[in-house]
Amino acid sequence: MKSIPEILYLTRARNAEHYRLQEALLKAVPADFATKYKINALRDKYVSLFEKEDSIYLQTRGFADTKELADQDAVRDRLFRLIRLTIQSKELSLVEAEAKAAAKLAFAIKPYSAAASKPDAENTAMVSDCVKKLQSDEYSSSVQALGLTEALTALKTANEEFDAIYSRRADEKRVKTVSEKLSEIRPQVDAAFLE
Numbered sequence: 210m211k212s213i214p215e216i217l218y219l220t221r222a223r224n225a226e227h228y229r230l231q232e233a234l235l236k237a238v239p240a241d242f243a244t245k246y247k248i249n250a251l252r253d254k255y256v257s258l259f260e261k262e263d264s265i266y267l268q269t270r271g272f273a274d275t276k277e278l279a280d281q282d283a284v285r286d287r288l289f290r291l292i293r294l295t296i297q298s299k300e301l302s303l304v305e306a307e308a309k310a311a312a313k314l315a316f317a318i319k320p321y322s323a324a325a326s327k328p329d330a331e332n333t334a335m336v337s338d339c340v341k342k343l344q345s346d347e348y349s350s351s352v353q354a355l356g357l358t359e360a361l362t363a364l365k366t367a368n369e370e371f372d373a374i375y376s377r378r379a380d381e382k383r384v385k386t387v388s389e390k391l392s393e394i395r396p397q398v399d400a401a402f403l404e
Contacts, residue, residue, distance in 0.1 A: 231259045251404055278378065281371040282332070286325040288364040289336060292343075292357055293318060299355050310351035317348055329375055336368045 235256065243252035296318060299311035324335035343352050343361055352358055 278374050285367040310354040313351045340365045
């Protein structure tokens with residue numbers, strides 16, 4: 210009786226070599242061959258495990274939404290700077306009411322002045338808190354006096370849009386970290402092949 214020679218050292222093969230070998234083996238034992246010799250169940254299990262390996266082989270570590278996230282962050286940062294610089298310039302206003310409103314807002318916004326340089330999550334939290342503070346009853350009249358109501362609303366919207374993209378990315382990161390790794394699936398593929 211003919212036997213299949215044992216393939217040694219499957220575990221030592223580099224990922225590309227392992228992947229290529231599995232492709233070659235599946236071509237050597239096509240579905241019609243498996244049907245003829247009644248090994249469909251074994252082949253199907255092997256194919257199923259190899260499909261997992263195939264899906265994670267050379268999986269990108271990047272994210273498709275990186276540009277969208279960076280662009281939205283830039284919009285948010287620009288709006289924040291617009292508000293901060295408007296407040297600073299209005300502190301020099303010759304109109305006393307504007308100068309007073311600007312001084313009040315400058316005091317309120319001071320803890321948030323470095324928000325744009327912070328990591329994404331901290332930046333989002335700082336902007337969110339700043340918007341809440343400036344939209345509160347205590348500061349809303351000063352915001353209106355400087356004509357910043359619309360800019361503040363736009364900043365809130367931009368921050369929420371950024372947060373939505375960032376949350377999607379966090380979900381995608383979590384999926385990547387909990388999904389099977391090539392080092393976990395390869396032994397399963399090898400075991401299915403040997404079986």
